[in-house]
Amino acid sequence: MSTDLFCEIIAGARPAYVVSSDEVAVSFLDTRPVFKGHVLVVPRAHVETLADLADVGPFFARVQAVARAVEDGLEAAGTFVAMNNRISQSVPHLHVHVVPRNRKDGLRGFFWPRTTYESAQEAESYAAAVAKALPAE
Template sequence: MSGCVFCQIVAGEVPAFRVADEPDGMAFLDTRPVFKGHVLVVPRAHLVTLTDLPAIDLPGYFGLVQRLAAAVESGLGAGGTFVAMNNRVSQSVPHLHTHVVPRTRGDGLRGFFWPRTRYADDAEAASYAGRVAAALR
């Protein structure tokens, strides 16, 4: 869809630190991560909310989300993950996306107040993307 930054990332028109690029979806680092290694998973087609995702596509899309949750944990040495999705309200980009956020005990995340951080530079972001991609099964 014209003007959708996630569609532009899927099409290769906007750069992103890609973690996975598969028929069921694409995953890349969030540019404003809650914690470093925070991944966004999007379907390749422009869909706005979870209810727009055809039922036939649920296993493939959520299978990718599930594999990424495992990859974030093992690839980054995280204690767990926070997996979340907004539908319209608080959805900063109107394209279905699932957040996979690495967690560690005592990381300071409280409820839905998400502090944001930045990568030091592109090399650090590429390193995080590479570690998660390498751990993807």
């Protein structure tokens, strides 16, 4: 049984601004977002890297849905979707970053400046906007 930060969030032992949760994946706001509304999508089962993920299709269907919801819910022009495997992976649990993007937003290359939410209420409002834009199950 792993006890990494994301496993703790999945188990409900650590708080997070959850956007969606099902038997395949849990999506929640990054606590140090590149831009507000930056969502992490993690598989419910603990795996460290993409190579370790047994059933890629259902997981990436969730990533695809979150990418659409970030654009729709936050009125973003697009998204930046990225994943690290071991190198630069801050938590040893597979996770995909879905970052809202707009033209001239200042993001350049692979330098990811980070920001913070001004309050819990602001973070909750971003999580709710993305969650509301997800398709009904």
